[in-house]
Amino acid sequence: METRQQTPYIGITVAIGGQLMLPLENLVACPQCDTLHAQTDVPDGAKAHCMRCGAAMVETRSTAITNVLSLALTSFVLMIAAVSFPFLDLSIGGQTNGTSVLGAVMAFSDTFSLPLAFAVAGFIVFLPLLRLGAIIAAVLPLVTHRTPGRFHRHAFGLAETLRPWSMAEIFIVGVSVALVKVAGLATISFGPAFWAFTLLVILTFFQDTLICRYSVWRALDTSRA
Secondary structure (H helix, E strand, O other), rough: EEEEEOOOOOOOEOOOOOEEEOEEEEEEEEOOOOOOOOOOOOOOOOOOOOOOOOOOOOOOOHHHHHHHHHHHHHHHHHHHHHHHOOEEEEEOOOEEEOOHHHHHHHHHOOOOOHHHHHHHHHHHHHHHHHHHHHHHHHHHHHOOOOOHHHHHHHHHHHHHHHHHHEEEEEEEHHHHHHOOOOOOOOOOOOOOOHHHHHHHHHHHHHHHHHOOOOHHHHHHHHOOO
16 A cells, blocks of 8 residues: 555555465455555554555544544434424415425325335435444444444444445435426425435535545454454
8 A cells, every 4th residue: 555645655565476475354455446455554644545546545534533423423413303304395376385305205105106115215314324323333432442342343334335325415416406497486495404404415425535444444353352
């Protein structure tokens, strides 16, 4: 791995002729090209890059995990608020119709669209909530300086598995596109849930940007005998 601060090289590529030169537990794979590198400590504030493709592999910040926990807790609360309060109101011809996130899901709850209702609810509400809960459970012992156990490793693995399937940001983008199309036909009033959902998407982006998965996995593995 190559670091852009402190030292020019902090690791070496260790796959030569198909033979591994180090034990598997001492290897780190690039998330982009799967090139194997030797595991080594990265100075605080430095970023390690793959020596083959240049992708960022490790980035250390002393407060990163605390920030991730704070963002995850805030996002969890915002998701609860987003499904509890009105999302938006549409007024046209003197008539006003309001809906919530759950109301939008229930719009697909007739006999033939029921599977779609379950899918929408899962992708935009339940899976994001489950992922946030898993992140909180995984990093909480690291912030409180307790020894993590197998449960915490499984929780972080679950959070990583659910990452591609948590589609709250897709929902808010779809809503924005739809509102652009109806803006000239009706008066739109945004409810608290809309702003909560929007802020949730922004915080989730920063959370996924801050988190260094390699560092979290390495910290969680300290409890292994």
